[in-house]
Amino acid sequence: MVSLVESSTLRKLNTRLILFLFILYFFSWIDRANVGIAALRMNQDLKFSATVYGLGAGLFFLSYALFEIPSNLIMNRVGARMWLARIMITWGIISSCFIFVHGQTSFYVLRFLLGAAEAGFVPGVVYYLTFWFPPEYRAKSYARFLSAAMLALVTMGPISGWLMTTMNGRAGLAGWRWMFLLEGLPSVILGIITVFYLKDRPADAGWLTAEEKAWLTNALEVGRRNAPPKEHHSISAFILDPRLWALTIIYFFWTLGGYGIMFWLPTILKSVGHLSTTQIGLLFSLPFICAFLGMYVIAPHSDRTGERKYHMVGGMAVAFVFLGASAFVPPVVAFIFICIASFHIWGMQPIFWTLPPAYLGGASAAAGIALINSFGGIGGFAGPSVVGWIKDFTGKFSIAVFAMALSFLITACLIAALQVKRTGGTAPSGSEEREQMATAARGK
Numbered sequence: 001m002v003s004l005v006e007s008s009t010l011r012k013l014n015t016r017l018i019l020f021l022f023i024l025y026f027f028s029w030i031d032r033a034n035v036g037i038a039a040l041r042m043n044q045d046l047k048f049s050a051t052v053y054g055l056g057a058g059l060f061f062l063s064y065a066l067f068e069i070p071s072n073l074i075m076n077r078v079g080a081r082m083w084l085a086r087i088m089i090t091w092g093i094i095s096s097c098f099i100f101v102h103g104q105t106s107f108y109v110l111r112f113l114l115g116a117a118e119a120g121f122v123p124g125v126v127y128y129l130t131f132w133f134p135p136e137y138r139a140k141s142y143a144r145f146l147s148a149a150m151l152a153l154v155t156m157g158p159i160s161g162w163l164m165t166t167m168n169g170r171a172g173l174a175g176w177r178w179m180f181l182l183e184g185l186p187s188v189i190l191g192i193i194t195v196f197y198l199k200d201r202p203a204d205a206g207w208l209t210a211e212e213k214a215w216l217t218n219a220l221e222v223g224r225r226n227a228p229p230k231e232h233h234s235i236s237a238f239i240l241d242p243r244l245w246a247l248t249i250i251y252f253f254w255t256l257g258g259y260g261i262m263f264w265l266p267t268i269l270k271s272v273g274h275l276s277t278t279q280i281g282l283l284f285s286l287p288f289i290c291a292f293l294g295m296y297v298i299a300p301h302s303d304r305t306g307e308r309k310y311h312m313v314g315g316m317a318v319a320f321v322f323l324g325a326s327a328f329v330p331p332v333v334a335f336i337f338i339c340i341a342s343f344h345i346w347g348m349q350p351i352f353w354t355l356p357p358a359y360l361g362g363a364s365a366a367a368g369i370a371l372i373n374s375f376g377g378i379g380g381f382a383g384p385s386v387v388g389w390i391k392d393f394t395g396k397f398s399i400a401v402f403a404m405a406l407s408f409l410i411t412a413c414l415i416a417a418l419q420v421k422r423t424g425g426t427a428p429s430g431s432e433e434r435e436q437m438a439t440a441a442r443g444k
Helices: 004-033 035-046 050-078 080-100 104-118 121-129 135-166 175-197 210-226 235-239 242-271 277-305 309-326 331-347 355-359 362-394 397-416 428-443
Strands: none
Touching: 004 035, 004 080, 004 104, 004 121, 004 135, 004 175, 004 210, 035 050, 035 104, 035 135, 035 175, 035 242, 035 277, 050 080, 050 104, 050 121, 050 242, 050 362, 080 104, 080 121, 080 175, 121 135, 121 355, 121 362, 135 175, 135 277, 135 331, 135 355, 242 277, 242 309, 242 331, 242 355, 242 362, 242 397, 277 309, 277 331, 309 331, 309 397, 331 397, 355 362, 362 397
8 A cells, every 4th residue: 555655655756747847858859750740741842852851850869869878977976967958958949040040951960969968868767767766666767758749740730730821921931931930939948047047956855754755765776775776887798788788779670660750650640641731730630649648558557567578568569569560551541550659659668668767776787778769769770761772762662661660670689689677566565574674764
């Protein structure tokens, strides 16, 4: 049975910490993904081919990958509050600067700079939350944080489509230029707020009582004692750790398929019917409503059972079947299949992020999580680029979609070969042990 102090602590962590990080990540995704909606008009205005757009969309992830590890190591030294604020302010400014894109070169440069600015945000938050949430609550906390991406994709389509339509021609500017400007500014404002709002450690949180701090400190210690993470004592030991590279390769193939579909979905929808920009924006949101639900269904179930491996394997297998089948069926059925696949593709992500903190500790965790996410960035670069290349080479999106589906089959096979330790779940025994430790700590 969950104690009152445990319940109140978790409630505060969710309302004061996760909710704010959710908002930050929401705007992060608006600024990185709105290029997919902009492409409906931008590609025509600037005469971009599928290859040019695919390369530009993917360049974000290339620079993102290059700067992930340095960014996370800096955050480990200076603290999450200041570093996350820096990330938000710079990415908001650069996103707004897309109003000045006039050709391939400026498009490529700004996408590269946007990735460099945002590098370290997700692995930084994943690492940061290990200081606040015991292991058995992490999948749910990650799901709540990461689901901001899905909400952003759900709302981005209609909002961005509406902005592009209503602002088109204002002050002589195309609607897609206004969209970039207006959707970049909130990130700058939120970055400034971050400096004053976030705290680096539970000990600094004035909104936790002494009793809640004692419970949380001891709960985190129990988690470390039950599953001690590995601290590497040399660069060579870190580089040669096979588990680290297994997780890195798994995440690479996951992002390859996920981002390959995501960045091209509006254009794919446009290619199969005479739809307006607003209609495409609305349809674009539906798979990500399913993805949002997937995170809130699959991750909590994984936390309750303590099972990680087969939640991920099963999800990736279902994603392969339905996304692969969507390439060979009529458009309406294909869209339904994409929605089903999205439920499982993104529902697996929060569970995956419970694995690196379980394997790695200290600076190794900061660098390892960043390394994994950086290779995810490379997958994010490769996915849109491969889809664009296959479309230009074959003239068909169906072959490109099936190629993306294969990445989830590979992901499922790799996870199946991985040894994943089962956690205790959110069992009463763990709660009772932590409560006893917290009581003892208060009595000292």
